[in-house]
Amino acid sequence: MNKLISCHYNMDTNRVEARFEDGTTLAIDCIAIEDEYGNTPAQRAELDWLLYNKPLEYAQIVLKGEMEHYLSLGCDHGRLSVALAAQGKCRKIIASDIRLAPLATAQRLVTLHGCGDVVECRLGAGLSVLRPGEADDIVIAGVSGVTVCGMLEQAPEAFYAAKPDMRFIFIPATKHPFLRRWLAQHGFTLLDETPVLAAGRYYTVMHAAYTGGTKTPDPLWCVVGRAGRGPHAAGYLAREAMLLKKEARGAAPEESKRLLALAAAVEEAANTCQA
Numbered sequence: 001m002n003k004l005i006s007c008h009y010n011m012d013t014n015r016v017e018a019r020f021e022d023g024t025t026l027a028i029d030c031i032a033i034e035d036e037y038g039n040t041p042a043q044r045a046e047l048d049w050l051l052y053n054k055p056l057e058y059a060q061i062v063l064k065g066e067m068e069h070y071l072s073l074g075c076d077h078g079r080l081s082v083a084l085a086a087q088g089k090c091r092k093i094i095a096s097d098i099r100l101a102p103l104a105t106a107q108r109l110v111t112l113h114g115c116g117d118v119v120e121c122r123l124g125a126g127l128s129v130l131r132p133g134e135a136d137d138i139v140i141a142g143v144s145g146v147t148v149c150g151m152l153e154q155a156p157e158a159f160y161a162a163k164p165d166m167r168f169i170f171i172p173a174t175k176h177p178f179l180r181r182w183l184a185q186h187g188f189t190l191l192d193e194t195p196v197l198a199a200g201r202y203y204t205v206m207h208a209a210y211t212g213g214t215k216t217p218d219p220l221w222c223v224v225g226r227a228g229r230g231p232h233a234a235g236y237l238a239r240e241a242m243l244l245k246k247e248a249r250g251a252a253p254e255e256s257k258r259l260l261a262l263a264a265a266v267e268e269a270a271n272t273c274q275a
Contacts, residue, residue: 007055011250045173078106085115096129126151132162141171145179160210170206177222193226195236237270
């Protein structure tokens with residue numbers, strides 16, 4: 001096949017449109033790719049990130065038949081649990097996953113570092129592996145904001161009531177505005193955020209608590225939240241503005257106008273960030 005020279009993710013059709021050196025084009029069905037290779041929340045989040053940030057790399061991986069291998073990299077679990085145990089920050093850590101293979105990886109890592117007396121690996125979906133009141137802090141990282149919301153929504157009210165001072169740390173891979181909106185509408189208060197840059201990617205570390213009070217946040221809050229401070233805040237918000245502009249290109253005229261106005265407001269917030 002001749003050289004691939006450009007790619008664009010079309011949100012209307014949910015396809016990556018590729019153009020080759022000889023002028024031919026190809027549309028890659030992203031739903032079909034996710035159905036075939038997105039077996040875990042982490043893998044689906046990685047596919048989302050590639051679509052929005054590196055559509056050319058996405059297309060190259062698909063066309064070379066390397067998507068399964070690519071998604072097998074970096075999906076191991078247990079690193080955070082082992083690091084916390086090694087630093088003596090927690091008396092007890094529960095690591096969970098919905099699939100046996102990544103959980104087995106975590107268990108091997110725990111055994112290798114000799115912290116089996118602190119870290120317990122449990123097989124199960126989301127917060128279902130925990131008993132009400134069992135955890136003081138909950139960390140959900142490496143999945144999309146939509147997946148985080150699904151995990152929280154499945155937990156009964158009694159789970160949150162059993163430990164009123166329970167702290168939540170969220171590090172969503174994608175869909176950050178969706179998560180902020182959902183948290184505000186479902187009784188969570190976003191206490192703080194720390195934008196970070198890791199391996200060339202911007203993330204935000206969210207610190208939240210369940211307070212029971214609900215509200216409907218404005219669109220700018222959903223995008224910016226409390227991410228306006230820190231050395232990587234400006235870069236993080238600039239990236240969020242860029243994503244809004246990309247979304248606007250494939251939207252209907254009125255929606256495109258709204259998204260571009262929101263992107264401009266986010267850029268203004270980026271220019272006033274505190275380091």
